[in-house]
Amino acid sequence: MQDAPYKIYNASAGSGKTYTLAKEYLKIILSSDFNKNYRSILAITFTNKAVNEMKQRILGSLFAFGKMSDSNEIPSMLADISQELGIDLGTLRNRSRKVLKEILHNYAFFDVSTIDKFTHRLIRTFAKDLKLPQNFEVVLDTKLLLDEAIAKLINKAGTDAQLTKVLIDFALEKIDDDKSWDIALDLQKIGFLLFNENQAPHLKKLEEKDIDDFLDLKKELVLQIQSNESKILSWAKEILDIIEGNDLEFNNFKSSYFPKFIAKIASGDLNMDFNAGWKQNFESEPLYTKTCPQPIKDILDGLHPRFIGLFNEIKDHYNALSLVKNAYNNIVPLTVLSAIQQEIKTLERERDLLPISSFNSIISKEIKDQPAPFIYERIGEKYRHYFVDEFQDTSEMQWNNLIPLIGNAMESQDDQGKIGSLLLVGDAKQAIYRWRGGKAEQFLNLINLKENPFVFPPTTSNLPANYRSHEEVIKFNNDFFTVTSPFLENTVYNKLFVEGNNQNYNNKKGGLVQLSFIDVDESQEEDGEYCKLVMKTLEEVLEKNYSLKDVCILTRKKKHGILLADFLMQNNIPIISSETLLLNSNPKVRFLVNLLHFSLQPKEMERCYEILSFLSEELENRHQFINANMNKVSQLLMGTYGFNIDIIGQSSVYDGLEYAIKKFGMGDSSDAYITYFLDVVLEVEQKEGANTQAFLAYWDKKKDSLSITAPENVDAVQIMTVHKSKGLEFPIVIFPFANTNIYEEKDAKIWLPVNPISFAGFEEILINKKQEVVGYGPLAETIYNEEQHKLELDAFNLLYVALTRAIMGLYVISKKDLTTKGEHKPNYYSGLFIHYLKEKGIWEEAKTCYQFGNLEIQDEPFYTGDHQEKITHLCTYKERPEFRILTKAGALWDTQRGKALSKGNLLHYVMGLIETIEDIDGALDMLIRNGDLSHEDSLEMKQRINAIAEHPKLYAYFLKGSLIKNEQDILTKNGKVLRPDRLVIKGNKVTIIDYKTGKRNPVYHEQIYTYADALEAMGYEIENKILIYINEDIATDFIQ
Structure with a gap:
């Protein structure tokens, strides 16, 4: 009976995700005697490291299954597969051997790949249809491409009048706002939108817009700004006139708040907010104090409704003004976005480039709608089974591009009448790549059955146990995220951490979680305190017999990693970090x-x-x-x-x-x-x-990003960002600077739908994301709140990844960050930790360290490492010949000596082309065709070559049956490059032949001895060492 065709595994941290993927993969390829089932499987993940891990797990399991004897302990995976398939162990063992051999002999069909590699393959296949050059180069660093495009665009200033005016006006506006006139950075920020898949639907709406359309929008925004400012000033003056006309003084109003606020506006200062308590309660509370005289109270009560109307008009128009000003600040960079894109396209065409960020959009536009059988036919494969790992990191476009292929497999049958299948594995709690297109919501919608693009409903399973961490670490994480989940305002996100974070323990007892808090005020002291506490923690860990390489320090920000790296190196602690590897x-x-x-x-x-x-x-x-x-x-x-x-x-x-x-x-x-x-x-x-x-x-x-690959098994502390740690595990994790602002963003922007009639035909405008957006209207408020909820989830997910990397010991170092009232701040990580401790009833304001569990002393090293070969030589510079221009032609060609030198060199060259006597004519013909040798001279040359090849002492070395190496480089152990003229190899024996001109010289003997020493070091036995002197007569010298 066939398994469910559509499975989803919800895999929390350390729950055996790779084990499950490998098991399900092996079930397909071992389910029958047909040993080519693996060719119909496409397994997709997101990093090369994950690809290698999955391949190793699959091949390693097949090898282990195949070599297992009846006396061996049965691998747990093999037992699981045997039970689930109902196939005996002996049959599975035999199939494993055959399948492993088949895969190794046809490795190209073993398709475990990154999604980028698969899409790259699709694009290569359809390159001609897409009018792409067949040899296009994939661009991984889009920043360099963008920088060059912007530079080319700015250089056009002065040649394109319209573009010039836009750029100059923008520079002048920046100067008016007391900002640098340099617009390159602003254009770069907006240009990155072109490479961001999340922005694609919004940018598509701008494809038909040209500079004139944006200039029309700019004019419309200017008019709206002027109109709103004029109305606000008019209403402010009207309020002041009413106050004056009723003989009221500012001090007649409660604390003079209202008239002072209006007077400030009337003076032309339109920087205002409506957050103060009296503004929030303006309609419901009286304008005066209890001690105000009754006649004044009566006047103010009578004027209150009028003031409310004018106050609300000012408020509404101020929000409208803020909106158009916000949009105006983004209009110029957005205006030239199309021009930037054109420059990028030009560079791509000129250099045959294709940014990796374009892969998914190209497939979406050009390939996705092709019939699936046609796509399969073009790529030469027909996949029946799909595995998608780390699904929470899959972008919408990537997923939509896969759906037609997967759907076709699941809705059709193969020759045995079996339908295709899909297995998705993911964890919405580990979705930390939203900025790269990953959407946790996509995975949540599939699990919660809100979406299903296929005819079959999914069978959803949770992987319940954590096999990575020790009991105390698992217990803490279960408890911590359950207690703090109410901070997630979105109910779906809240449910994710309440229901999805209750992992079962494994058989690893003990473990330690330690929460520490620094207590400082100044930021400079703060950095120093974090570093000192990390050092102290590291010393405690080392005292318990752990190695430096057992420890990984995780940071939220790269700058904190740099700070810690410098501090630890100053204290003679070996480290490995992205900075030290630069x-x-x-x-x-x-x-x-x-x-x-x-x-x-x-x-x-x-x-x-x-x-x-x-x-x-x-x-x-x-x-x-x-x-x-x-x-x-x-x-x-x-x-x-x-x-x-x-x-x-x-x-x-x-x-x-x-x-x-x-x-x-x-x-x-x-x-x-x-x-x-x-x-x-x-x-x-x-x-x-x-x-x-x-x-x-x-x-x-x-230079700030080029780095070497981190060496493995070096006894040094690792320092990395939380993002880089995803999918990894470490015996000991130290997480300092754990006080991130959950809502922290840099240059965040959002797209706001607007009425095209009021915005020059534009359906959306780009605005800066800030608190005032909630005042732009109900739709803007909804969009803003949704974005805030996403920030909350992303911050929780990042924290979840950081806290679940540890196997034995987790050390969190945060800050005792309290308000003036002594309350914790829920929008910071520190607030979450303090809230947790308060809920557990163990928070003490004077206490800075809390421990859960105990870290046992290690009896032996956690990681032993593999044997490593040390390379003792880097490279060799071969001296280049010095070329000189001869001023007299006769210096070479018109003298007997010149002719002799020329013929000698050419003969030496021809001998390098000849392996056996049968090669002589072909070599000479080639030289004649290339114009290097005349037909007349070739006859003389052939006589001299025959004199060598047919020489009684040399004849045997020009016959078939030996391996010939002409002018083959030999790299010695001290890095020197040797190049003997001819090596004749039979089995383990070698004869060395070197051609010389002129008189015999003892130096030649030394040279051939050097060749012999190098070859003996390589394991060869020297049979003969021969010098052949090529002069008028051929002479030989056999050296002992």
Whole structure:
């Protein structure tokens, strides 16, 4: 009986998600004797790390199943599969062996992939239909593309009159607002909308709009601003006239609030708010105090209704004014958005580029509506079973693009009459990539049956147990999120944390959760206190026999990670973080970059100082050395190091740097930073050309993000952001700076639907998101509140991810952040922690540390690590030949010596093309066709080659049956590159042949001995060492 075709697994942190995915996958491929079922499965996840983990789990399980004997303990997964499929263990064991062999022999059909890789494959397949170049390059860093597009757009100022006016007006408006006239940053902020999938539906409505349409909207907004301001001033003056006309004084009003407020408006100050208590209660409370004389009370009571009407008019029109001003502030960047997009498209066409952010929209527009069988036919696969991991991170567009393919599989049958299937795995509590298009609501809607795009209803299952953490950690998280969930105002989100956060314990007892609070006022002291407490916590952990590599420090913000990294390094604690892994953090890399700068600007003092500072790192008289050489850096480099700075200018960037690495002895040992740096250089050269200026421009933009891959099993504390920790686990987690503002945003914007009649034909306007938006009307208030609720969920989700990474010990370091009344602040993480402690009845204002459970002393290291090979050599710079232009033609071609040299070199070259006697004619024909050899000279050349190949002592080395390596590079263990002319290999024995011209020389013997030593180090047995002297006669020298 076939399993349910549509399954959803709700998998909380540590609940065995990968185990479940692998088990369900294996059930399909082991359900029958047909060993190619895996070819009909597409498993999708979101990171390469997750792809590798899933592949390893599947292949590892097949290997374990296949090698298991009757005496072995049965793997739990195999037992589960046997029970669920009703197939005996012996049959499953045999099938596992066959399927594993089939997969390994046809690995390309083993489709476990990231969703981006799958969509990339689709786009490549349909490239011709989409009029895309077949060899398009995928752009991962859209910021560089956007920056260049904006620069090109700004450079058009002065050539396009309309665009010029828009940009100049915008710059002048920024100056009027006391802001920088530089508009590039504003254009960049708005330009990022083009790469944000969440913005696509809104930007689609602007596709038909041109600059004139936006200018019309701008004029309309200006008119509305003027109209609203005029009316507000008029009503304010009318109120003052009423007060004066009734002989009232400001002090007749309660605390003079109302008349002072109106007088401020009438003076032209239109910066106001309506949050004060008297404004909120203006209609219901009297305008006077109890001690006010009765005649005045009577006058004010009589005027109150009129004041209410005018007050409300001011309030309503102020909200309308705020709306149009808000929209006006975004109108100019939005006006040029289309122009930015055109510049991006131009760059894409000129360079055959395609941003990765465009993948989903291209499929949505061009491919999704094609019949599924046609798509399958084009990509050469027909998938029957789909697995989607981390579904909560799937964007709407990604999901909608998959639905037709999945639907087709589920609604049709294969040759055995079986329908396709879909398995979704996710956890809405771990959706922390909303900014990248991920939507927790999408997963919630499927689970709650609010949406179902397929004919079959889903079978939903919860994975109940946490297999990662120890009991105290699980218990704390269950309890904490249940207690704090009422802070989520949205009922669906609240329910998610109430019902979805009750994980069962595993057999791991004990564990520790510690909540600590720093108690400071000044932000500078605050950072220092966090660092000190992290250090103290780290010392406590190490005392219990944990290793540094067992500890991971998580931070919400990158800047806090940098702060902690600096602090710990100053205290001699080895760390691994994104900052320490930056190429630009490495002194050798910075030195090489400074050499490139120096090659272009040798008189720039900053570069001279940086170069000398690096070279004098170990000197005692460092400052004296730098001062003495500041004006003669080139001479120092040549005299002391034999380094000619001119070679960098005359070479490609890569060759120049390789030359520098050799001269300064940087290649004598392995250095991951230099290796990665050279990779970057080579990549840029392939795209931009071997131009030093182009590389340095690229480096300046990317130096703060280019980094090496974190090495595994290094005994050092890891520091990473919470986002990067998702999907990972660590024995000990320290989470400092745990006092995030739940509603904190930067440059947040929202799209507000408006009446096209009032807004020059626009259906939506872009506005800055701020508290005043709730006053724009009921729709604006609803949209604003929905966005606030999303912020609440995202903040809770981020906190959930942070608190569920720990296996044994979780240390949270927050701040005792209370109001002046001593109350906790619910919009901060600290408020959630304090609220939890209060609800548990254990909060004490004087207490700063709370422990739940106990961290046991480790008897042995938690992680042992794998054996690692150490590479002792980085790279080798091969000396380039020096080319000189001869001023006299006769120096080569018109002399007997010149002819001899030419023929000797050409003969040497031809011998490199020949493996056996049968190759001689073909090699000579090629040279004749290429114009390198005349037919007449080829006859003479053939005689000389035959004299070598048919020589009685050499004939055997030019016959078939041996492996021939002509001019094959050999890299020795000390990094030197050797290149013997000819190696003749039979089994484990090798004969070395080298061609020479001129007289015999003992140096040649030394050279061939060097070749022999290198080959013996590689495990070969040297059979013969032969020097062949190519002069008028052929002579041989067999060396013992």
